[in-house]
Amino acid sequence: MNATDRDEETNGEVEYSFGKTLRRKVYDIFELDKLTGEIIVKGMVDFEENDLYELDVEASDKGTPPLTGECRVIIKVIDVNDNPPEIQVTSLSNTVSEDSKPGTVISLLSVKDKDSGVNGKIISIIINEVPFELKPSYKENTYSIVTKGFLDREQVSHYEITIKATDCGEPPLSTFKTLNIQISDVNDNSPQFSQNSLQFYLLENNVAGASIFSVSATDKDFNDNAAISYHIVRDGNQNGIMSFLNVNSENGHITALKSFDFETLKTFQFKVVATDSGAPSLSTNVTVNVFILDQNDNAPVILYPLSSNGSAEGVEEIPRNVNAGHLVTKVRAYDADIGYNGWLLFSLQELTDHSLFALDRYTGQIRTLRSFTETDEAEHKLVILVKDNGNVSLSATATVIVKLVEPKEAFAASDVKSAAKVDEDDNVTFYLMITLGSVSVLFLISIIILIAMQCSKSTDYTSKYLQETNYDGTLCHSIQYRSGDKRYMLVGPRMSIGSTIVPGSHANTLVLPDRRRASEETD
Structure with missing residues (x-):
């Protein structure tokens, strides 16, 4: 607020105050x-309680x-x-027959929001997968819940319909409502x-x-057909555990006739059978797993x-000169x-x-805090003291009795231990050398066998070729071999007179006339 006064000095000094006729709540807000002349909000302003305030301000000199x-x-x-929507159920049928036709109305509900304008506009939906749908009524923010398909109680006997109402404010606020329907x-x-x-x-x-725990079964039928009795299956394969268990046939409470010990038995299982009183009776069983804590x-x-006498007492000798x-x-x-x-903790x-x-x-490790002196005992x-954390x-x-000995005595004991350690290391080294030597010998033998096999194959291959008896020495190399009715010769850079190159063969492979075959034809 800003007020002016044309007077001077104290006559022109202005002070501001609220009018005396305002409601008490105005002074709280x-x-x-x-x-x-600054007007400051000091309390909670709520649009839903009052959306307009008229303040009378006085300025006095x-x-x-x-x-x-x-x-x-x-x-x-x-x-x-700042107000979420509200969902109110005006009518509800908790039980719906399985043979209800699609479109059967099971509930009526209305929604409202205290906010105004866009903040009060509401969108309502069913958010879970159920055979029901939400249909708007002729009246604004009024809905009916109807079946949208056939119901089957053998598959689902109970439905929870969750309705979500969200306003259009920024940020939007939501409210959830769950309806329980029995089929x-x-x-x-x-x-x-x-x-x-x-x-x-x-x-x-x-x-x-x-009683240590209880089991419970349900029957979807009614009256005597839903009256259930319980008994334990005693198959004799539980090391006698079943003989120490009993079940109340009416309420399923299981009683243990013995006290169990975790260190002896940690877990066991058995079967409980639930039987109804129908004619003929129907039954089912469940496996019960028990974990001992x-x-x-x-x-x-x-x-x-x-x-040796079983008491926890020992003697340790250490040299005086340790650090x-x-x-x-x-x-x-x-x-x-x-x-x-x-979990164990150690303390002195x-x-x-x-x-x-x-x-x-x-860890229970005992260490020295300082070096020993001559005056130490x-x-x-x-x-x-060793205690657990239960x-x-x-x-x-x-x-533990700790005895201080002179360094020479300690070194003698240390040498004995070191000698034992050296002997142990020598044994390990000896066995390691034997293993490496054996592997090396086997490797060399394998190499020799492979070389011998290769040499044997080369000798067999060259032995199949025939030496040419009529070779005149003009070729630097000549090897003959037979294939079917023809005889072939492998030659070097120069060819013998009278030889013929077989089409399709390599350039250094010649065909020689078969003299033995010609002689046989002549005969």
Whole structure:
């Protein structure tokens, strides 16, 4: 707001204020700066509650007496798309007969949106694949749901029709409505489980005689034909497990007559048969897979150190001259449980000198924190606590006695270990040399056999050719051979007199007259 006053000094200083007749809610929504005249929104403005505000503003000077001027400010609220559509079902038939004809009306519904204009325009559709369709009525935003095909309860006995109503605002807002429709049928169905196989998880150490889980089957028929009883198939192939299970024939609750142990049995399966009371009765079965879940019922077991009497105690000797970070030993343990129940953590429970040793809480490795001095004791006792991470953790303790020895004694022990390691490496090298030598010999023998075979083939090939007895020495090379009724000779650059080139042959292949054949014809 901007007001002017022609007076000077305090007579011309203007202050602004709202009129006294405005509603209380106006003061909660708008604020007026008395010096600058700025009108600020300080509350929530809702178009759906009020789309127009008329504010009376007074401007007064500081003269005596003060003079005032008035102005009316009209504020129009512009609608935004902040209200999703609403779907209201006015009529619904929850059960539809299977023999209903296409076009049968099963429900009437209406939609509305509090917004105005384009923000209040609504588009409604059925978003899932069902044999129903949404038809608009003569009245705006009113629809009917009708069947668009024949129904078959043997295939689908229950439908969920999901209707989506979306306005045309920016961004668009949507509302969903789901209708449950049952399809009626005749008595021609056997009991059905929800799945072909069921999975159940059972904590070990269950209370014997208590119900551990239940199975349930449904029958699409009615009355006695839908009354189901249950029993377990006992085939005798479950290592006696079936003898410890029982099922309530009426409600399907399964009871275990023994307590199961995860470390002994982790999973088993059996079959439950559901039979209706029809005549003749119909039945179906389901495979039940039971998985035993672990509980923290096993304490950690110390593997090292472990003395002959079974107590977790060991002695480690290390030289006095080792540096900080030297690995003294590693406490090894395991837990029969799994997961967090079998995850072990190590901690020092007792220690003679806290400045000498440190324990890795995850690996159980004991290392030196500093070098030893002459004033340090020659023997140190470390008590290690090993515990799991179960809800109620279990633990075990191990004792390690660390003895400090002079370096010469440590080197002697180290030499013994090194000698054993060298012997082991020598054995490996010896066997490796034998293997490589054998492969090399086999390779050489194979090469010699191949060369011999090639030489044998060359001798056989040249032996098939006949030496020309009438060769006059004019050719540098001459080899004869026979093929059928003809005799051929391979020649070099010059040819013998009386020889004929056979058409289609190579240029250095000549045909020689067959003297033996001519003599035979003469006879």
